[in-house]
Amino acid sequence: MSLNNYIDLRSDTLTIPTPAMREAMARAIVGDDVFGEDPTINQLQEMAAQATGKEAGLFVASGTMGNLVSMLTHCQRGEEMILGDQAHMFIYEAGSSAAVGGIHPHTVPNQPDGTLKLGDIESAIRTDNDHFPTTRLITLENTHNRMGGTVLTAGYIQQVADLAHANHASLHIDGARIFNAAVALGVKVKQLTAPADSITFCLSKGLSAPVGSVLCGSHDFIRLARRRRKMIGGGMRQAGVLAAAGIVALEQMVDRLAEDHANARKLAEAIAHIVGLSVNLTSVQTNMVYFDLDSTLPFNADELCRRAQKQRVRLMPSGTRRIRAVTHCWVTSKEIDTAIQVLDACVKV
Ligand code: TLP
Numbered sequence: 001m002s003l004n005n006y007i008d009l010r011s012d013t014l015t016i017p018t019p020a021m022r023e024a025m026a027r028a029i030v031g032d033d034v035f036g037e038d039p040t041i042n043q044l045q046e047m048a049a050q051a052t053g054k055e056a057g058l059f060v061a062s063g064t065m066g067n068l069v070s071m072l073t074h075c076q077r078g079e080e081m082i083l084g085d086q087a088h089m090f091i092y093e094a095g096s097s098a099a100v101g102g103i104h105p106h107t108v109p110n111q112p113d114g115t116l117k118l119g120d121i122e123s124a125i126r127t128d129n130d131h132f133p134t135t136r137l138i139t140l141e142n143t144h145n146r147m148g149g150t151v152l153t154a155g156y157i158q159q160v161a162d163l164a165h166a167n168h169a170s171l172h173i174d175g176a177r178i179f180n181a182a183v184a185l186g187v188k189v190k191q192l193t194a195p196a197d198s199i200t201f202c203l204s205k206g207l208s209a210p211v212g213s214v215l216c217g218s219h220d221f222i223r224l225a226r227r228r229r230k231m232i233g234g235g236m237r238q239a240g241v242l243a244a245a246g247i248v249a250l251e252q253m254v255d256r257l258a259e260d261h262a263n264a265r266k267l268a269e270a271i272a273h274i275v276g277l278s279v280n281l282t283s284v285q286t287n288m289v290y291f292d293l294d295s296t297l298p299f300n301a302d303e304l305c306r307r308a309q310k311q312r313v314r315l316m317p318s319g320t321r322r323i324r325a326v327t328h329c330w331v332t333s334k335e336i337d338t339a340i341q342v343l344d345a346c347v348k349v
Helices: 018-029 039-052 064-073 096-101 118-124 154-166 178-185 190-194 221-231 240-252 256-273 301-308 333-348
Strands: 054-061 079-083 104-108 137-143 170-175 196-204 213-216 276-277 287-294 320-325
Touching: 018 240, 039 054, 039 213, 054 064, 054 079, 054 221, 054 240, 064 096, 064 170, 064 196, 064 213, 064 221, 079 170, 079 190, 096 104, 104 118, 118 154, 118 178, 137 154, 154 170, 154 190, 170 178, 170 190, 178 190, 178 256, 178 301, 240 333, 256 276, 256 287, 256 320, 256 333, 301 320, 301 333
Parallel strands: 079 104, 079 137, 137 170, 170 196
Antiparallel strands: 054 213, 196 213, 276 287, 287 320
């Protein structure tokens, strides 16, 4: 089950298409999606809209593109977006809001559970004053990657949406891993997305499709978003071959995410017992495990990852003494046992 003979825990983005996906891709009926004529893309967009409880969906190349198209649709140049200081959209999307959209990012601290304090958001919202940019958008991330794959609840999301709407702003959710959040909470995705004006989710992470994300929102929002997607070169023509894998992802790969969560928990609990490593178990809620090297260890995260790689376990350094491990469908429970043994041995060497 491993990837290229590695137990590869660097990211769930490394997942490869399943045999059922390859089969569906080969058989996909396609058309020109810029004309709106790719039946497979249209089917995926309808499924995505239904899953998120929105009126419409738009297939995009990546999570980054979905988030950018959303920002460009919600905001005009010079307007402002409030988001967490640990948000993927702030840290890992090449500054796209400012570089492409002229949108001013205004960060507030992410709390350890991935939330933003309502009071912090409230204080960040601008008053009507010629000196200030206009606050147009608030974004949340669910699950929250850098805070450990933590989940945001429907109740919290509703509170943020109410705050946004009371201040003439919209709420976007970067839901790259929203299906992980829904499975962990035992709720439907649409319960988590109902309060938001837009949501991007990824097919290419834990759901194992090779490419693609879907941006969902109202009919009017998606009509405008289509033009933004075209503007940035995202009209992909016969991309139904890709959407076909996405359909299989939604049909077959959602419920099994619980296995990835169980594997992450098993890994985290074992790491908690390895002398020299520490992990905050409360933030291990889905398929991610962030752990730290104690100051007693005479080497850093890069070195530990190098040692593990020599024993065919790949991990991602996430700071000088911090490492991330992400579980997914190409890593079995037995391989997690192996990864635990390897980590234990690497720390002792
Ligand atoms: N995250 C990747 C890296 O970019 C860090 C990973 O390995 O976790 N939102 C969130 C919360 C994400 O974690 C990611 C990818 C994205 C958006 C971007 O998705 P893509 O890679 O499809 O552009």
